[in-house]
Amino acid sequence: MNAVLAENLVKSFGDVRAVDNVSLTIKEGEIFGFLGPNGAGKTTTIRMITGVLIPDFGDVKIFGTDIHKDPITSKLNMGIIPENGTVYADLTALQNVLLTAKFYGMKKNEREMRANEVLENLGLSERKNSLVRSFSKGMRQRVAIAAAIVHSPKLLILDEPTTGLDVYSRRLVIDTVREMNSKASTILLTTHNIEEANALCSKVAVINKGKIAAVESPEKLKKTFDTSGYVEVSFDRNVSEEVFSYQGIEKAEKWGDKWRIYSDDPDRTVKFLSALAEREKLKFVGISTSNPSLEEAFVKLTEED
Numbered sequence: 628m629n630a631v632l633a634e635n636l637v638k639s640f641g642d643v644r645a646v647d648n649v650s651l652t653i654k655e656g657e658i659f660g661f662l663g664p665n666g667a668g669k670t671t672t673i674r675m676i677t678g679v680l681i682p683d684f685g686d687v688k689i690f691g692t693d694i695h696k697d698p699i700t701s702k703l704n705m706g707i708i709p710e711n712g713t714v715y716a717d718l719t720a721l722q723n724v725l726l727t728a729k730f731y732g733m734k735k736n737e738r739e740m741r742a743n744e745v746l747e748n749l750g751l752s753e754r755k756n757s758l759v760r761s762f763s764k765g766m767r768q769r770v771a772i773a774a775a776i777v778h779s780p781k782l783l784i785l786d787e788p789t790t791g792l793d794v795y796s797r798r799l800v801i802d803t804v805r806e807m808n809s810k811a812s813t814i815l816l817t818t819h820n821i822e823e824a825n826a827l828c829s830k831v832a833v834i835n836k837g838k839i840a841a842v843e844s845p846e847k848l849k850k851t852f853d854t855s856g857y858v859e860v861s862f863d864r865n866v867s868e869e870v871f872s873y874q875g876i877e878k879a880e881k882w883g884d885k886w887r888i889y890s891d892d893p894d895r896t897v898k899f900l901s902a903l904a905e906r907e908k909l910k911f912v913g914i915s916t917s918n919p920s921l922e923e924a925f926v927k928l929t930e931e932d
């Protein structure tokens with residue numbers, strides 16, 4: 628079953644078409660990353676998916692239920708951490724989480740057990756009885772996350788969950804996302820952080836100027852935009868450029884003590900190099916293929932025309 632099925636979402640604010648015909652399918656069990664530059668339409672899309680904003684056009688189904696026709700059923704399945712997650716500053720961390728647990732209709736015993744458990748997992752046990760007012764940004768964000776996951780939602784939606792957090796809070800947030808996913812939650816998160824998306828997500832969608840530019844696994848996306856396709860090789864002695872003249876090899880460039888061999892088929896290049904080494908009695912000192920980055924793909928997908 629699809630956790631999220633968003634079809635043809637459109638939302639304008641005055642003359643600005645913030646979201647322009649966006650469709651997304653998020654399968655159960657995925658960690659789905661929503662990437663895009665500032666103002667691309669990520670938050671507006673998330674707000675439509677979570678039922679906070681009514682689209683001008685289009686539908687959203689959460690586990691098959693229309694969010695606008697039956698918001699309660701849909702929302703019971705969700706945990707939502709909005710951008711700059713909101714928590715009550717005049718309540719303690721524990722009171723914040725217990726309050727949300729109550730909203731979700733959890734029983735008293737279960738509320739207390741789970742609230743303590745999630746606060747512990749998010750490194751907040753020792754401060755659970757302190758007012759949130761006294762907390763740092765990272766701690767507040769962790770309280771917001773604890774509150775959003777206390778009812779073990781089937782779908783966890785996080786808008787920029789790690790922006791502005793210190794390394795410790797970021798690590799706890801990422802570990803929590805992974806743990807929720809391993810316990811059968813589907814995750815949808817927006818992020819600016821491409822390396823984070825690369826490390827966490829099984830699939831990413833890139834949005835630019837309100838439109839979806841690509842939906843792929845990070846690995847496929849990297850490969851699609853890898854224009855650098857080269858193999859780097861060094862031998863135990865110098866060779867001249869001519870030895871690399873071979874069908875399919877576009878060029879060979881000297882890089883320090885190595886050669887970069889460009890082609891559209893690294894597998895063939897490696898086989899060719901192996902035959903070359905044998906024929907010329909060369910020994911490999913090192914050989915590696917280029918490592919395309921998701922950042923490169925992202926920049927290509929979102930760069931100005």
Ligand SMILES: Nc1ncnc2c1ncn2[C@@H]1O[C@H](COP(=O)(O)OP(=O)(O)OP(=O)(O)O)[C@@H](O)[C@H]1O
Pocket residue numbers: 640643644645663664665666667668669670671672
């Ligand atoms: N309530 C609003 N009223 C007017 N314009 C809005 C409103 N919300 C969003 N916009 C505009 O819609 C566009 C998309 O904004 P949105 O916040 O969805 O982008 P985003 O991808 O989440 O950006 P960021 O990464 O900076 O948070 C922007 O041009 C923004 O100025």
